[in-house]
Amino acid sequence: MTKTALITGASRGLGLALARALAADGWRLLLTARGADALKPVADELGALALAGDVADPVHRDRLARAVHDRGGLDLLVNNASGLGAVPLPPLASYPLDVLESLFRTNVLAPLALIQATLPGLRERRGAVVNISSDAAVGAYEGWGGYGATKAALDQLSNVLAAEEPDVAVWWVDPGEMNTVMLADAVGAGEAAAAPGPETVVPTLLRLIATRPASGRVSRA
Template sequence: MLQRAVVTGASSGIGAATVRLLAELGWSTVAVARRADRLAALAAETGAHAIVCDVTDEAQVAAMAREVAETGGADVLFNNAGGALGTESVERASNDDWRWMFEVNVIGLRTVTAALLPVLRDAARAHGWASIVNLTSTAGHGSYPGGGGYNAAKFAARAVTEVLRLELAGEPIRVMEVAPGLVHTEEFTLNRLRGDAESAAKPYADVVPLTAEDVARVVVSALEQPPHVNQDLIVLRPVAQSSVFHTHRGPLTPKA
């Protein structure tokens, strides 16, 4: 295998942790996000090839795909860029917030995938296989009050993943979905709550959540399976979170 992975949303959280882990394991990586300074720091640390690109901008995505092709290609695409904005009800939500969530989590994922499929096919021709991993969420599998736009976007990202797997049938390209529950990353909830740090700390209070590194390990373990093994869907949650509605706070103790 070629072992060069394009990771979107690599400037923080799960994306950055995945670039770090892949680099430790000897992979080449291409780190994609909008913030050049963060990507430059990650590139200096890991040797990643950094490409500044907004996944919602088709021209930037096309240029990114050309640069990936010209600098060695890729046999893995990790569609991780995404996020949530707001916790308002369906009744009170802002369409602008919903549009942002659809643009990045769904249309951005589609645009990047379409632009890089020729590159992945070239890798599959030369090296036998290629892989696409889409990072959705348990929010794409179960709805919750206030989840509206994010639930809808991640349900849609999940649907796109399933359709893509059907459409690529017969090609040596696996299509996998990784759906994490509560992950404590530096920016996700802070961005969702528009910078309100006090409220953003609450979901992680008195609970052991997943870390970005936990999710990265699961993503990488899916990639490390023999290339004919397609793990369609991997759902991972912290032990303390048995469903989207059940998060145990306080110590976990065996029952008497």
């Protein structure tokens, strides 16, 4: 039976790299990202269904859930889409609370809402959830408090979900620094260019999916 995956933030970076690898393995893909112009060529390349939109938008999440249902369920949900928050990275003492509230909607509430919407199908097919985390969830890095707080919350949601849903594998993955647009926005293009490419994380994710180890936090390192 052909396996189906839903990947958020799939138009670039880690989401795109993983989508290409899964497509090469014969997976059927549902891909989403905010920019339709960037997402369409990816979907055309991979023979995937593209549904552009913001995962923080409940209407868009409903569209994604309906698409999953129409395809008979889901084997893999990858919550990769993420926001950075305020830039330049501010200290918590002056972090804009409206920006932080929006960041929690994107980085925490949206992944949980997608999990809730697709969980029946994931249970039925003994599927898996991959939530992309960060070392900022566990480390005290100046300026990364807002982003790190959202990833720490996502880690704990993943941890409890794993305990509550024994038939669904749940991994929250810290990919380490990657040369992505987000990292460049945070630290500058020069420093970001020195980081490994997101494709270097894909073997870790493929190994998880193929071998299905116990649910838990996974670091590429």
